[in-house]
Amino acid sequence: MENVKSIAINEILPHGEGFTFVNEIIDIELGKSITALHRVSEKAFWYPHHFPGNPVMPGVLIIEALAQTSALLVLISFPEMRGIPFYLAGVKDARFKSPVVPPAELILKSFFESRRANVWFFDTKAFIDEKEVAYAKIIAVSQK
Numbered sequence: 436m437e438n439v440k441s442i443a444i445n446e447i448l449p450h451g452e453g454f455t456f457v458n459e460i461i462d463i464e465l466g467k468s469i470t471a472l473h474r475v476s477e478k479a480f481w482y483p484h485h486f487p488g489n490p491v492m493p494g495v496l497i498i499e500a501l502a503q504t505s506a507l508l509v510l511i512s513f514p515e516m517r518g519i520p521f522y523l524a525g526v527k528d529a530r531f532k533s534p535v536v537p538p539a540e541l542i543l544k545s546f547f548e549s550r551r552a553n554v555w556f557f558d559t560k561a562f563i564d565e566k567e568v569a570y571a572k573i574i575a576v577s578q579k
Contacts, residue, residue, distance in 0.1 A: 501545060529572075
């Protein structure tokens, strides 16, 4: 396995530059878990709008970051899945414990739980400074 710091996320995820919410992979245990980083910036497209004068990262974007982290776990662990459409299919038990305010380093963790045919299940958590700020069960579906 190549060094996780050298993995080109934009070559694995199909999202465009403005909608990729994983900046760096910190650690990966193939087929089991991944830890990634999203740098929450004042330059983010949502910053001036959510909410003016009191910017908070939208919860839906935190979920998207956790879903992208989960997709990276699959696409790195199972290279044969690369290029196959992989979609967010569901979110269960999502909770937001603290607001995410820029600037911040959002640590994203995804743990593979199971797979049934083309449906994948993950337990995910987001942290800032080791404090859990959000968690959710992510369900994804692949076209294979």
